[in-house]
Amino acid sequence: MILRDLIERKRDGGRLSDDELRSVANSAAAGSVPDYQLAALLMAIFFRGLDGHETRALTTAMLGSGQVLQRPAGAPPWIDKHSTGGVGDKTSLILAPLLASVGVTVPMMSGRGLGHTGGTLDKLESIPGFRTDLSLARAAAQLERIGCALIGQTAEIAPADGRLYALRDATATVECIQLIAASIMSKKLAEGLTGLVLDVKRGSGAFLPELDRGLELARTMIALGEAAGVPVVTLLTAMDRPLGNACGNALEVRECIETMRGNGPADLWTVTEALAIEMLRLARPTITAEDARTILLDALHSGAALEKFREIVAEQGGDVRCIDDPGLLPSAPHLADVRATRSGVVQAIPPRPVGHAIIALGGGRTSKDDVVDPAVGVVLRVRVGDAVTAGQPLATVHARTSVALAAAIERLRGSVAVGDGAPVNVLPWVSHRITSTGEELLGP
Ligand code: URA
Numbered sequence: 001m002i003l004r005d006l007i008e009r010k011r012d013g014g015r016l017s018d019d020e021l022r023s024v025a026n027s028a029a030a031g032s033v034p035d036y037q038l039a040a041l042l043m044a045i046f047f048r049g050l051d052g053h054e055t056r057a058l059t060t061a062m063l064g065s066g067q068v069l070q071r072p073a074g075a076p077p078w079i080d081k082h083s084t085g086g087v088g089d090k091t092s093l094i095l096a097p098l099l100a101s102v103g104v105t106v107p108m109m110s111g112r113g114l115g116h117t118g119g120t121l122d123k124l125e126s127i128p129g130f131r132t133d134l135s136l137a138r139a140a141a142q143l144e145r146i147g148c149a150l151i152g153q154t155a156e157i158a159p160a161d162g163r164l165y166a167l168r169d170a171t172a173t174v175e176c177i178q179l180i181a182a183s184i185m186s187k188k189l190a191e192g193l194t195g196l197v198l199d200v201k202r203g204s205g206a207f208l209p210e211l212d213r214g215l216e217l218a219r220t221m222i223a224l225g226e227a228a229g230v231p232v233v234t235l236l237t238a239m240d241r242p243l244g245n246a247c248g249n250a251l252e253v254r255e256c257i258e259t260m261r262g263n264g265p266a267d268l269w270t271v272t273e274a275l276a277i278e279m280l281r282l283a284r285p286t287i288t289a290e291d292a293r294t295i296l297l298d299a300l301h302s303g304a305a306l307e308k309f310r311e312i313v314a315e316q317g318g319d320v321r322c323i324d325d326p327g328l329l330p331s332a333p334h335l336a337d338v339r340a341t342r343s344g345v346v347q348a349i350p351p352r353p354v355g356h357a358i359i360a361l362g363g364g365r366t367s368k369d370d371v372v373d374p375a376v377g378v379v380l381r382v383r384v385g386d387a388v389t390a391g392q393p394l395a396t397v398h399a400r401t402s403v404a405l406a407a408a409i410e411r412l413r414g415s416v417a418v419g420d421g422a423p424v425n426v427l428p429w430v431s432h433r434i435t436s437t438g439e440e441l442l443g444p
Pocket of ligand 1: 181
């Protein structure tokens with residue numbers, strides 16, 4: 001394969017063959033092609049797209065760049081969930097233990113922060129000692145023992161996505177339906193799943209903000225799942241404002257622990273519960289949504305979900321004392337509030353400025369080799385639609401240095417919009433349910 005020729009052909013609107021896409025994935029995984037050529041190809045795909053056949057071929061090639069987990073014959077259902085990413089989007093940390101605590105096996109392979117969004121792996125690694133780079137053999141043994149493993153790509157698992165994901169992050173080529181679909185589905189299909197729930201975000205903080213693009217992404221991923229024999233249910237959820245209050249790695253872990261204690265923010269639970277019900281119904285297709293909800297609430301309120309989280313943290317080398325005493329999680333030395341400059345009603349809390357502020361604080365990456373600061377972030381103190389008075393705290397910034405603190409406060413001051421009591425339009429937290437057989441509108 002001469003990569004330059006493929007770049008040129010895609011740049012000019014041509015098609016890539018299955019063999020060529022396989023060579024791209026394999027050489028990306030092997031590190032035998034330079035970043036600059038892969039980045040150029042990604043940009044050509046970004047502008048020219050891939051047709052349905054190319055998207056399937058790229059997904060299969062990325063999946064085939066590594067090994068796959070094998071579900072033992074007769075094992076309980078293996079179900080996972082994946083989100084297209086957002087700010088404050090921390091549902092995976094709750095869903096995995098919650099579902100495992102009710103007997104569903106969850107082999108969850110997640111990503112790192114991408115663009116302005118946070119990543120599950122970065123959040124988990126803010127727990128001191130927590131390892132996400134498990135070998136496939138160790139993940140399989142853990143799945144059998146405790147029903148859940150929270151892992152990332154290694155050289156063994158979907159390694160092509162590992163390389164392409166980091167390059168897309170650094171080259172502004174994330175927002176492409178076919179690349180997102182191939183990235184997510186190559187990882188998910190490597191997990192040996194019997195069912196998958198996807199959380200496709202829409203709204204200004206989503207990679208694909210518009211409803212029609214979110215729906216197209218959902219349909220593309222459902223088709224990829226069906227072609228591989230994996231049933232996929234997709235929910236469209238809101239990312240026109242951050243989910244929950246905490247945004248930033250350790251801060252989000254802390255909020256997840258509170259949620260598993262039954263004390264989390266209502267919006268976070270609304271989205272988590274909707275996804276959890278779909279996961280449980282994929283595992284047990286004969287139960288009703290109401291039955292699923294009862295089972296899940298029991299697991300939450302009995303403490304079973306938190307107990308399972310404790311088991312996962314212990315298995316993966318994390319400091320379990322953080323669960324009872326979240327004060328042991330990394331914390332930032334400099335805190336200060338962003339305050340309202342006028343009285344009025346909170347009109348909008350756009351996720352992107354919050355995500356960019358976290359990156360500037362060191363809590364995300366500007367280049368693929370950056371080390372993430374687990375302690376920093378932003379905790380929202382108000383919601384869209386709240387009435388506020390001048391001087392009231394809107395958010396608290398957690399920073400490593402006083403200089404970073406001042407810069408983040410300055411950056412966020414203009415972002416949380418306070419205006420006169422005009423009607424506030426926000427998206428419903430969960431608006432659409434899409435499967436291979438059709439689409440259902442759930443919210444207004
Ligand atoms: N999540 C992924 O795993 N990949 C993407 O491209 C976007 C979100």
